[in-house]
Amino acid sequence: MTQLLSARAGEITPEMRQVADRERVEPEIIRQGVAAGTIVIPRNKGRRNIIPTGIGAGLKTKVSASAGIYGEQGSIGAEIEKIRSAVGAGTDAIMDLSVSGDIDFMRQEALSATSTPVGTLPLYQAMAEASQKYGFSLKMDVEELFEVIERHTADGVDFLALHCGTTMSIVERAKKEGRVDPLVSYGGSHLIGWMLYNQRENPLYEQYDRILAIAKKYDVTISLADGMRPGCLADSLDGAQVQELVLLGELVRRAREAGVQVMVKGPGHVPINQLKATITLQKSLCKGAPYFVFGPVVTDLAAGYDHISAAIGGAISAWAGAEFLCYVTSSEHLGLPDIDQVREGVVAARIAAHAADLAKELPGAADWDLDLSRARKELDWKQQISLAIDPVRAERLRKERTDDFASECTMCGKYCAMEIVSKYLDGSKKAC
Amino acid sequence: MTQLLSARAGEITPEMRQVADRERVEPEIIRQGVAAGTIVIPRNKGRRNIIPTGIGAGLKTKVSASAGIYGEQGSIGAEIEKIRSAVGAGTDAIMDLSVSGDIDFMRQEALSATSTPVGTLPLYQAMAEASQKYGFSLKMDVEELFEVIERHTADGVDFLALHCGTTMSIVERAKKEGRVDPLVSYGGSHLIGWMLYNQRENPLYEQYDRILAIAKKYDVTISLADGMRPGCLADSLDGAQVQELVLLGELVRRAREAGVQVMVKGPGHVPINQLKATITLQKSLCKGAPYFVFGPVVTDLAAGYDHISAAIGGAISAWAGAEFLCYVTSSEHLGLPDIDQVREGVVAARIAAHAADLAKELPGAADWDLDLSRARKELDWKQQISLAIDPVRAERLRKERTDDFASECTMCGKYCAMEIVSKYLDGSKKAC
Numbered sequence: 078m079t080q081l082l083s084a085r086a087g088e089i090t091p092e093m094r095q096v097a098d099r100e101r102v103e104p105e106i107i108r109q110g111v112a113a114g115t116i117v118i119p120r121n122k123g124r125r126n127i128i129p130t131g132i133g134a135g136l137k138t139k140v141s142a143s144a145g146i147y148g149e150q151g152s153i154g155a156e157i158e159k160i161r162s163a164v165g166a167g168t169d170a171i172m173d174l175s176v177s178g179d180i181d182f183m184r185q186e187a188l189s190a191t192s193t194p195v196g197t198l199p200l201y202q203a204m205a206e207a208s209q210k211y212g213f214s215l216k217m218d219v220e221e222l223f224e225v226i227e228r229h230t231a232d233g234v235d236f237l238a239l240h241c242g243t244t245m246s247i248v249e250r251a252k253k254e255g256r257v258d259p260l261v262s263y264g265g266s267h268l269i270g271w272m273l274y275n276q277r278e279n280p281l282y283e284q285y286d287r288i289l290a291i292a293k294k295y296d297v298t299i300s301l302a303d304g305m306r307p308g309c310l311a312d313s314l315d316g317a318q319v320q321e322l323v324l325l326g327e328l329v330r331r332a333r334e335a336g337v338q339v340m341v342k343g344p345g346h347v348p349i350n351q352l353k354a355t356i357t358l359q360k361s362l363c364k365g366a367p368y369f370v371f372g373p374v375v376t377d378l379a380a381g382y383d384h385i386s387a388a389i390g391g392a393i394s395a396w397a398g399a400e401f402l403c404y405v406t407s408s409e410h411l412g413l414p415d416i417d418q419v420r421e422g423v424v425a426a427r428i429a430a431h432a433a434d435l436a437k438e439l440p441g442a443a444d445w446d447l448d449l450s451r452a453r454k455e456l457d458w459k460q461q462i463s464l465a466i467d468p469v470r471a472e473r474l475r476k477e478r479t480d481d482f483a484s485e486c487t488m489c490g491k492y493c494a495m496e497i498v499s500k501y502l503d504g505s506k507k508a509c
Numbered sequence: 510m511t512q513l514l515s516a517r518a519g520e521i522t523p524e525m526r527q528v529a530d531r532e533r534v535e536p537e538i539i540r541q542g543v544a545a546g547t548i549v550i551p552r553n554k555g556r557r558n559i560i561p562t563g564i565g566a567g568l569k570t571k572v573s574a575s576a577g578i579y580g581e582q583g584s585i586g587a588e589i590e591k592i593r594s595a596v597g598a599g600t601d602a603i604m605d606l607s608v609s610g611d612i613d614f615m616r617q618e619a620l621s622a623t624s625t626p627v628g629t630l631p632l633y634q635a636m637a638e639a640s641q642k643y644g645f646s647l648k649m650d651v652e653e654l655f656e657v658i659e660r661h662t663a664d665g666v667d668f669l670a671l672h673c674g675t676t677m678s679i680v681e682r683a684k685k686e687g688r689v690d691p692l693v694s695y696g697g698s699h700l701i702g703w704m705l706y707n708q709r710e711n712p713l714y715e716q717y718d719r720i721l722a723i724a725k726k727y728d729v730t731i732s733l734a735d736g737m738r739p740g741c742l743a744d745s746l747d748g749a750q751v752q753e754l755v756l757l758g759e760l761v762r763r764a765r766e767a768g769v770q771v772m773v774k775g776p777g778h779v780p781i782n783q784l785k786a787t788i789t790l791q792k793s794l795c796k797g798a799p800y801f802v803f804g805p806v807v808t809d810l811a812a813g814y815d816h817i818s819a820a821i822g823g824a825i826s827a828w829a830g831a832e833f834l835c836y837v838t839s840s841e842h843l844g845l846p847d848i849d850q851v852r853e854g855v856v857a858a859r860i861a862a863h864a865a866d867l868a869k870e871l872p873g874a875a876d877w878d879l880d881l882s883r884a885r886k887e888l889d890w891k892q893q894i895s896l897a898i899d900p901v902r903a904e905r906l907r908k909e910r911t912d913d914f915a916s917e918c919t920m921c922g923k924y925c926a927m928e929i930v931s932k933y934l935d936g937s938k939k940a941c
Contacts (some may be wrong), residue, residue, distance in 0.1 A: 099847050137567065145551065204921075214921045215929070221601060238737065252934050253687035258886040259934040260927070268754060270926030297819050309882030310875065313905070348875075349828055375758065375824065375864040376883070377878035381902035384856050388817045389824045389864055392807065396781055410893075412910020432807040432821055435742065436781035442781075443742065447689065448810035450741030453809070453842070454690040461842075478844020489636070489646045492892035494702030495692075497647070501682050501705050502691040 079296040080120070082336040086111035090119050096368035101441055105239035106132060114329070115365040117236075117338040119170070119194040124233035128192045132340065133367040137439065138395040140246040140402045141196070141369070142423050145175035145196065147413060159419045162192045166423035166467065168404070170301055172196040176205055184232055194235035196300060196344065199225045200264050200281075200396070204271075214267065222280060223287065230291055231273060236298040236405030238342060240268050241281040242324040251305060251317035258308040266305025285328060285495050289335040298338040300369055306345035309377050313347045314355060327361035333364075340401065341366050344373035349393060356397040357411045369401040370394050374409075378430055383409035384418075384425040386480040387448035391426055395433030402426045424467045431466070454507060511728040512552070516544035519912035524550050525728055528563035533873055539563060543757030546761070547797040549668075551602070551626040551730035555664035560624045562601055565799040566771065569825040569871065570862035572834045573628070574600040574855050577607035578879075578903070579845060585615050591851045592622045596856035597898065600836070602626045604670070616664055620710045626667035630733060631714075632696050646699065647706040651774045654712060655719065667774055668730040668776060671720060672700050672715040674756040675736030680704065682811040683737060690740040692778065699735025702798040717760060730770040732801055733757045738777035739746040740808045745779045746787060758794035763921045765796075772833065773798050776805035779822060788829040801833040802826050805843075815841035816850075816857040823858055856897040863898070886939060 083090050088106045093111060096118055097104040116133030132139050133333035142163035144156045160171050173187040173195060180202045188195050202227040207217035229237060243265050251259055257294050260266050272279055282286065292299050303325070305317040325341050329424070332339035347355055352373065360504030361370045373390035374383050387405035395402060406414035414422060434442040445464065452460035458475065465471035489495075497506040515522050519535045524773055525543060529536040542548030548565030564571050574595035576588045592603050604626060605619040613632045618900040620627050635657040639649035661669060676695050683691050692698050704711055713720060724731055735757070737749040744750070757773050764771035773795050781789055784805065791800045805822035806815050819837035827834060838846035838854035845855060877896065884892035890907065897903035921927075931939040 143906070204926075206922060214926055215926055231531060256570075257882050260930055266930050267921075267926040270929045275930055309885070310878050311882060347695045349824060349864055350870070360851070376867060376898075378863070378884045378896060378898045380858055380897045381861050381899055381906050382853075382860055385817050385820050385860055386864065388807075389821050389861065392781060392821045393825065408906055408910060411906045421814075424814055428808060428811050428814055428817055432781055432818065435808060440781070442694065446742050449810045450689050450743060453741070464810060465812045466808075467813055474813050474840055474843045478840060484841075489640060489699075492645055492647070494636075494647055494699045494706075496696050497702045497705055498692055502680075503688075 079293055079336050079338060080111050080118045080241055081114065082337050083207055083334070084108045092120055092129040093158070100131060100136050101176045102135070106135065110134060110245055113365065114339065115341050115367070117367055119235040119338070120195070121233045121235045121295050121297050122288045123231065123295055124188065125191070126192050127194065129233065132193050134365060134398075134400065137401055137442070138402060138433050140426040140430050141172055142404045142419060143172040143174050144187070144419070146171050146178035146180065147176055149177070151178055153179065153186055156183060157186050157190050159342065159416050160187055162416045162420045163423050164191045164193060166192060166420045167427050170196065173196070174198055176201040180192075180257045181228070182252055184229065184234070186424065187231050190224065196236040196238060197229050197234045198238040198264050198302070200207060200268060202239070204267055217279045219270060219284070222325045223284070223286055226288065227291055230295045230297050232440045234297065236300050236340070237292070238264070238300045238302040239281050240265050240279070240304045241285055241288065241445040242301060242321050243268055244279050244282050245272060246322065247305060247317060247321045247479040250320045254316045256315060256317065260304070261308030262302070262304050262306045264302060265306070269304060270344045270348045276361065285331065286335070289337045292337045293335060295343050296338070298340060299332055300340050300342050301328055301480045302342045305344070306371065309346050310348045310387040314349050319358070322359060322362050326364065329363045329366045329436050340369050342369045342371070344370045344394070345391060346377055347375065349375050349389070352390060353394045356399050360398055367401055368399040369403060369497050370399045371403040372405045375406060380410045381407055382408060384422045388425040388429040392432045393430035395430055396460045402430055427466060441500065454505070456507065502503035511725055511768050511770060512543050512767070513546065513770050516540045524552055524561040527561045532563060532568050534567070538567065539610065542566060545797065546765045546771065547799070548893070549730050549772050549799055551628070551665045551667040551770070552728065553662070553665045554728045556620065556667055558624050559622070559626065560666065564830065564833045566797060568832065568845055569874070570832055570834060570865050571596050571601035571603040572836055572858040572862050573604055573606055574851060574856060575604040575606050575838045576619070577605050577612040578612070579608055581609070584609065587614060589618050589622050591846075591848050594836040594848045594852045595626060595855050596623045598852045599859050600625060600855045602628065604628040604630070606630055612637060613660070616661065616666070616788070620665050623925050628668040628670060629661050629666045630670040630696050630734070631661050632700060636699055636768060636786045647703045649703060650655045651712045651716070655716070658720065659723055660728045662729050668772070669724070669730050670696070670732045670734040671713050672697050672711070672734045673717055673720065673737045673760050674733060674753050674848065675700055676711050676714050676756065677704060679749060679753045679756065681800060682752045686743045686748045688747060688749065689743045692736070693740030694734070694736050696734060696786075697738070717763065718767070721764055721769045724769045727769060728736065728770070731764055732758055732772050732773060734774045734775050738775070738803065739779065741778050742780045744842055745783050751790070754791060758867055759794065761795045762797045771798055771799050774801045775804070776802045776826070778809055779805040779807065781825060782805050784822060784825045785829045788826055788831050792830055799833055800830045800831040800836060806837060811843045813839055815839060816854045820857040820861040823861035827862055828868045834862055850897045859898060886889070886937070888939065
């Protein structure tokens with residue numbers, strides 16, 4: 078039984094109960110969402126040390142951070158440190174996107190390092206192994222790809238990113254569309270490269286039922302990745318992206334029919350005025366499946382600050398209904414993030430997620446802000462710092478700035494104007 | 510003649526022409542906007558070395574950065590460096606909010622240091638001088654306040670922040686509303702402190718005609734500051750804020766009747782779902798006067814990251830019609846910003862402003878992103894860096910990360926998958 082099949086059978090699983098506890102809703106609400114497919118609980122049956130996390134409609138917006146070995150200089154130790162940093166900063170999920178080195182060991186270390194759900198993109202490893210074996214990644218055999226998918230699943234990975242909808246017809250559509258930047262999805266590019274080189278249809282589409290069977294066995298959640306992610310504003314909501322999304326809608330239906338939990342991965346670069354349409358379209362085409370969006374960044378030119386651009390797009394998207402935000406770091410478009418950029422990226426995504434939860438008036442979301450505001454009013458610095466979204470950074474900045482406050486307000490002289498006002502307005506003693 | 514009176518008389522001034530050039534619109538469009546009061550060009554007649562900047566409907570969204578001496582440790586040199594940093598990062602305006610030290614000299618240095626419009630908040634200096642003179646700021650005499658306003662005006666300040674609408678009736682409203690944090694506006698607090706201590710109505714309201722006469726003489730733009738700025742989400746759009754905004758609408762009308770350019774200052778802390786309503790309300794009550802918003806931050810708990818929270822709120826507000834964003838730095842709520850935080854704050858606000866201009870489909874806004882995206886597609890790093898919103902930071906991060914790219918993509922082996930795909934899709938040679 079998967080969570081989906083249990084929910085449909087009317088059963089509230091321990092995972093659903095734990096999710097309900099964390100979300101402060103009734104377990105029945107979670108069961109109904111999982112049964113309808115509007116909520117997923119990515120949790121591999123074989124995974125140990127996981128705290129089940131619900132992603133979907135009506136729940137707190139979640140964020141995901143990525144790590145993984147890339148290039149010859151990457152080290153497992155450094156990537157695990159990034160994962161710990163992301164978890165410390167409050168990420169809800171981790172993706173291990175390793176493309177080189179000892180990918181098996183990295184994955185096992187990642188699974189041990191966090192109690193969040195962990196996702197992977199098996200195509201990377203299958204291609205890296207083909208590259209080792211044949212000297213060329215595109216010589217990968219389909220059976221080798223499926224073997225890697227099975228290996229990740231058996232290891233306990235909770236969700237798998239798979240470009241199942243990037244078919245030849247979608248590639249043809251992309252060719253016709255005259256995109257400014259035809260293809261920016263790294264996984265999608267390699268898959269399409271394979272399809273072109275081998276003159277074969279996408280095996281993840283052709284053998285989708287086989288994938289569903291593997292996923293069902295371990296209750297792994299499928300994350301239907303989009304090969305046609307727009308890499309610039311000009312390509313957003315074009316024919317290639319939308320046609321693939323139509324196909325992903327079909328694959329969502331098939332996954333649900335097979336009893337497999339499924340979510341859909343999306344955007345990239347999207348102008349603010351297309352965000353709501355993008356989410357509405359996905360919700361309609363994919364029948365309410367959770368939407369896992371990368372960013373979105375809302376301008377193409379924020380290199381060095383793309384975590385900020387993505388926070389804008391993430392907040393508006395989550396407000397419009399996207400439930401899962403893939404973080405973007407300030408090194409996006411420029412290189413790989415260091416550990417500080419990982420932390421900052423997670424917090425930026427969490428701010429977007431929380432701001433959206435407030436905007437949606439999610440029950441309980443405003444309490445946190447209210448508690449902090451009361452502490453601010455009372456000049457209770459200890460409480461203000463502890464309630465900040467990143468207490469570590471808030472405390473550091475505060476300490477660096479303590480001199481500002483020691484010398485503060487030389488303006489009033491003998492009496493504090495603010496104190497007079499506070500006393501009048503509410504009898505408190507707030508000073509400036 | 511002020512810009513407003515000239516525009517009404519059908520005259521296109523050199524300032525309007527320069528603004529039209531920078532905005533790439535017909536000068537007549539600018540004239541009409543200035544005549545209607547939906548565009549202001551803050552430009553003191555006595556100001557030298559200024560490049561006229563238009564703020565208002567249909568124009569690019571502008572951002573403002575603040576500096577100023579605060580406390581005993583502040584130095585003019587350090588604050589001027591902050592101004593240079595803000596200007597280097599692309600701010601459209603500077604506010605000198607000094608509250609201590611040699612405020613006159615600081616202001617003159619600020620006016621020399623930038624060719625952007627410069628604004629001030631004269632109440633601070635009037636109170637600081639009263640504090641020196643009487644040992645207590647609230648002993649300030651009304652004539653002393655007006656003398657400082659005249660002094661700033663004569664020095665060439667382009668726009669003045671004045672809390673003209675923070676009357677006793679508004680203070681009473683605030684008292685009745687039971688706000689979580691009744692008063693967070695620093696200027697507003699001191700003004701209300703003065704009103705309570707002296708048991709007198711707000712002189713900036715009582716003698717508003719006198720202010721208008723001074724402003725008209727030099728064509729200084731009035732920025733009607735809000736004393737009731739919400740300091741937490743829970744207080745947003747409450748009776749005190751809205752009642753003051755109603756009164757500011759009256760003051761906008763009176764300024765326009767007097768031939769004085771006027772804009773309105775607003776928000777603070779606003780949940781995302783109230784941003785559009787906030788802007789729509791101001792546009793309606795204040796008859797389309799430009800809206801100069803602080804942030805807004807969209808959650809109370811982002812201390813250490815409030816520039817990100819403000820970028821979210823600023824982008825949505827500007828999309829909804831706010832034309833002028835007052836930056837927020839990452840040290841907001843914790844202390845005064847250092848020079849790096851000033852730069853980062855300006856860029857964050859500019860990303861918000863540009864993302865909104867893209868969302869509004871402002872003519873020409875998308876060209877910049879398109880040019881950068883084409884450079885990205887061509888792997889033209891020089892062009893990508895030069896078109897980035899902050900080329901200095903983009904180049905630094907890129908250099909720090911060059912190793913990532915030197916060793917990039919060990920996955921493919923002999924051939925690059927991406928190259929195969931690019932060749933197929935559009936005949937280019939993009940590699941991964």
